[in-house]
Amino acid sequence: MAERITKNMARNIYFGGGLFAILVFTGLSVDTVKQIPKLSHDDKITESVARGKVVWEENNCVGCHTIMGEGAYYAPELGNAFARLGANDEAAFKTYLAGWMAAQPLDTPDRRKMPQFHLSPEQVNHLADFLIWTSRVNNQEWPPNIKG
């Protein structure tokens, strides 16, 4: 194969193919950015959800957990935590999360440990609102079952 292709042909494939790929990817990206607000219910991002995302980031939660399948694989998926741990009930989920965060680290020998993050009640509430918002994102019905 390679014998019949000259260097000039190869260079043209690179420039032509590369340019084509850039245009296609850019076009699709523009469309995606337009669609994301609706798919993610952007209008439901309250002040508390936004602050919850900062709590999520500033404590590096993604260093152990996944969220919508992305992150580390040491600890459970949290994109659907609201459904799994709170049974889609906001008050129940918030109570559960506050209790869970306060109880860390669990005193079970050699179980994987979650640190104590010393979050304030407000921060836990924001974090809960962030996870509730996340669970409602339209993400092609992933994960396959509630176990995450």
Added chain:
Amino acid sequence: MKYSSQMVAKPYFIFALILLAGEIVFGLSMGVQYLYGDFLFPAIPFNVLRMVHTNLLIVLLLFGFMGATYYLIPEESERELWSPMLAKITFWVFAVAGVATILGYLLVPYATLAELTYNNLLPTMGREFLEQPTITKIGIVLVVLSYILNTTMTVIKGRKTTISVILLTGLFGLAFFFLFAFYVPENLVMDKFFWWFVVHLWVEATWELILGALLAFVLIKTTGVDREHIDKWLYLIIAMTLISGLAGTGHHFFFIGTPGYWLWIGSIASAAEPIPFFLMILFAYTMARNRRIQHDNKIALIWAKGTAVVGFLGAGVWGFLHTLAPINYYTHGTQLTAAHGHLAFFGAYVMICFTLISYAMPILRGRPHGNGPKAQSVELTSFWMMVIGMIGLTLALTAAGIIQIQLQRLPDAADALDFMSAQAAISTVYGVRLAFGVMVLVGLLTYFYSFFVKEEKVTA
């Protein structure tokens, strides 16, 4: 060594290797914590170990690329580096900033680090691989700009080759896409979408250009095949990289809240992503077969072939395993992803750094024909220990992923195990993974030892 300014590459190479040792030690610690959750806890929780592990990898690869560039650009351009002094200053700035950041991760809780570095002014922290404080990110931009300036000026003032122009294209791409690290919108979906512009478009687009250029350089030097031939292959490889890799970003947009058409586009485009890696194997082996010279540095050519093969396995084969949307639906975010990540980064990027180091270090140490046969045979042993260790580790993680999917993902909710129970069921496999990890570390130590092997004196 043809140009004295090539010598600035040496500290970059040495520091990259030291960071690699650190990366592996932190990786092993995580491997232990997977089995014994109390290990190092609460002194260093898992998220900190992981952050140090992955950040060391990124930084060591950047050091490796910089060292490689400073070594090859003068030779390609047929002139001294534009500013050796700038390259030396850049080295120290990057090394100090890198070490300070790692110490920051280790010494204070992450939330405190965010506070100390004023993350609230321009929040960029707390996202996978981009955990660095904003000030460090700005530092990385400055370091990369200085690196690009030095390289560009050298290329502009000297001979322009396909290799140097493609390398430079890769570097500009690397710098451009890193800028997305500063964009952190409130909407998590938008955040994730642009996060991949850094992560995927680094490793599966711009870095592949760099990889191709570095591989081509070593092949020219060790085989003596003429440039026309090498350049043609290089263009074909990077053409396929861009054609498959850009739209291939779509394989990350299946289940994160992005539109459904990515399920098709991502699957189809990324199914072609093994092609450039397969071409690299053909490239390396064809050039080696048609070689015009018998270079005494045989181990450098072995690394070059190795990076092509293991890169293809890790990025190509292990990527393809779970890149189709219907399969990824079950594999997304499992140990299978970790399996792919480990072998891809090692094969494609760590091994290309070894290739360059193996070729250039002996020359920088005054041995133009490579190390002596004894040192090369020690290095060959280390090559196989690291490669077998990484492949073993990857197979173990693959088994872990498959079991995890069987227990947790495939059954109905009523029968599926929860995450922690599934993990407990995999612990033996994690033990195997850890053992292969130890083999990689021993391999690296053997590699270090090869630098100090004394040859019997040949009387001239």
